[in-house]
Amino acid sequence: MVLPPRPTFVAILGHNGAGKTTLLRVLTGQLPYQGSVRLGGPEELRTLRGPALARRLGYLPQRGTLEFGLPVRELVVMGRYRHHGLLGTYGPADYARADAALEVVGIAQLANQDFRQLSGGEQQLVWLAQLSLQAAPLYLLDEPTQQLDVYYRQRVFELITSWVEVDKRTVLCTTHDLDSLPGLPGYLLNLSRPRPVLVPISPEAVRTEYNFLARKGPRG
Numbered sequence: 001m002v003l004p005p006r007p008t009f010v011a012i013l014g015h016n017g018a019g020k021t022t023l024l025r026v027l028t029g030q031l032p033y034q035g036s037v038r039l040g041g042p043e044e045l046r047t048l049r050g051p052a053l054a055r056r057l058g059y060l061p062q063r064g065t066l067e068f069g070l071p072v073r074e075l076v077v078m079g080r081y082r083h084h085g086l087l088g089t090y091g092p093a094d095y096a097r098a099d100a101a102l103e104v105v106g107i108a109q110l111a112n113q114d115f116r117q118l119s120g121g122e123q124q125l126v127w128l129a130q131l132s133l134q135a136a137p138l139y140l141l142d143e144p145t146q147q148l149d150v151y152y153r154q155r156v157f158e159l160i161t162s163w164v165e166v167d168k169r170t171v172l173c174t175t176h177d178l179d180s181l182p183g184l185p186g187y188l189l190n191l192s193r194p195r196p197v198l199v200p201i202s203p204e205a206v207r208t209e210y211n212f213l214a215r216k217g218p219r220g
């Protein structure tokens, strides 16, 4: 499969267990794979490590946790780690970016709270704000709207659209949230299909995939 050369959004669909997270883990270099994977460059993915991989992609896994207490703003500013190192000193410009990202995802009022005291949905929004500071050309999101209410779900898909259209990033996003997709520019990739292909998003295409997933069980 080849993604379009221009920045785009791909919603990765499929039943539970279809392999959506597995695909993202392959693309982030966490799992071995057969065949060939290239991310916007000539090098084979398995040869990229550390900073070289981080320059190509930002990854938001499911259910990110934190073992220690940290104010939200301090966690978000760490999205700039590629520029300073993870424990580097961040300056006023970095904090201004963090504040702007919190504003965009709609949780500026939580900036000084301890991350661990936030609700699951609020924590998810913090990770999205942090990711937006990474400024990689490819973002991989694993069910980013999983715990979000209808307002924030809509807001996250607006954010994704702006990452594609304004910031010119490609976003691959696993989701079960088909209701949010019809108006978005980009593609569907249904991993429950025997031969998954990129299908341009339209209300009809979303309905077709919804009906496929609703009628057929994960084992066909």
Ligand SMILES: Nc1ncnc2c1ncn2[C@@H]1O[C@H](COP(=O)(O)OP(=O)(O)OP(=O)(O)O)[C@@H](O)[C@H]1O
Residues within 6 Å of the ligand: 014, 015, 016, 017, 018, 019, 020, 021, 022, 023
């Ligand atoms: N580390 C692992 N070892 C063995 N099997 C695994 C491992 N991780 C996932 N699997 C299996 O691979 C299959 C795909 O899992 P994956 O997490 O990619 O599904 P998914 O499409 O993301 O599902 P969901 O929608 O429930 O998140 C599942 O059958 C799962 O049990």
